Amino acid sequence: MKILLLGKNGQVGWELQRSLAPLGEVVALDRHSTQHCGDLSNLPDLAQTVRSVRPTVIVNAGAYTAVDRAESEPELARTVNALAPQVLAQEAAALGAWLVHYSTDYVFDGSGDQPWREDDRAGPLCVYGASKLTGETLIAQSTPRYLTFRTSWVYAARGGNFAKTMLRLAQEREQLNVINDQFGAPTGAELVADVTAHALDHVLRSPQRVSELTGIYHLVAAGCTTWYEYSKHVIAQAKQRSDAIRFKVSEVTPIATSAFPTPARRPHNSRLNTDKLQHTFGLTLPPWQFGVNRMLAEILQ
Secondary structure (H helix, E strand, O other): OOOEEEOOOOOOHHHHHHHHHHHOEEEOOOOOOOOOOOOOOOOHHHHHHHHHEEEEEEEOOOOOOOOHHHOOOEEEEHHHHHHHHHHHHHHHHHHHOOEEEEEEEHOOOOOOEEEEEEEEOOOOHHHHHHHHHHHHHHHHHHHHOOEEEEEEOOOOOOOHHHHHHHHHHHHHHEEEEEEEEOOOOOOOOHHHHHHHEEEEHHHOOHHHHHHOOEEEEOOOOOOEEEEEEEHHHHHHHHHHHHHOOOOOOOOEEEEEHHHHOOOOOOOOOOOOOOHHHHHOOOOOEEEHHHHHHHHHHOOOO
C-alpha cells in the first residue's frame, strides 16, 4: 500500500511519518519538495502529484494556520485550506483512495459551555475558521471515502508551542497575564498521528463499511482547561522536573480575551465531544495532562 502524506514537516505531519510507516510505503512531501509537488497553493501540480503517485491513502496534514494573518490573506487561506483539499478529494475519488484531512474547533462560534458534537451547527468567527469549514464541505461533496478529524490546541515537542513559550516567559518576567475564558483540551500531535493510523487501519480492513465510517470525527485529548490553567500546570510540572531552570515569575494572572485583542476572533468554547470517535474506533483518549507531561519530560531533559 502507498500513502501520500502532505505537510510532512508540520507538527502533526512529522509524527505521521512515524505512525503511518507500519501501514505501507509513505511518500512524504512538503511545499519545498522537488520530485513531486507538495505545495497546497499549486492546485494543478498538486493534482498531478496524486495522479503520479497513485496512492491508496492521501493524508493531508498541510494547512494555512496563520490565524491572524489569514484576515489579510483570505484568498490564500481559502486556496490552501479549502480548494486544495477539494482537489485532493476529487483525485482520491478518481483513484478509489481514502482521504484523511484535519480541521479545527474554529469552525464553531465558541458559544455555550457544552462540548461540540460533529453535527452541531458551524459558525466560524474568522477567515481561518471559514476556510477550514469550506474545506470540510468540499471534501464531503467530492469523495465517498474520507476521514476529517477536527482537533484543537495542538502541540508537539518539536517546534514552538504554548508550553515552551510559557516556560521562556516565566524565566524572563515576574508576572504573566494569561487568558482564562477560552476552554479546550491541549492535544499532542503524537496522539493525533497515532489515532489517525489506528482509524486508517480500521477503515482499510472494513471495505464493506465505507459509507458508515466515512465522515467527520472530533479528535482531542480528554478533559478541559483554559490557557491560564494550562500555563500554571506547565510551570508547576517544570519546577518539579528540573532544578536547572531559574524561574523569575512570581504571579500568573488570569485575564479575559478582550484584554488581548487580535485581528482574528477566537472561540471561547473549544470543547469537542469525542464520543463518536471513541465508539467507532474502539478508543479511549487519555487526559490532556498525560500528553503535556510527556512532552515536558522530553523538552526538559
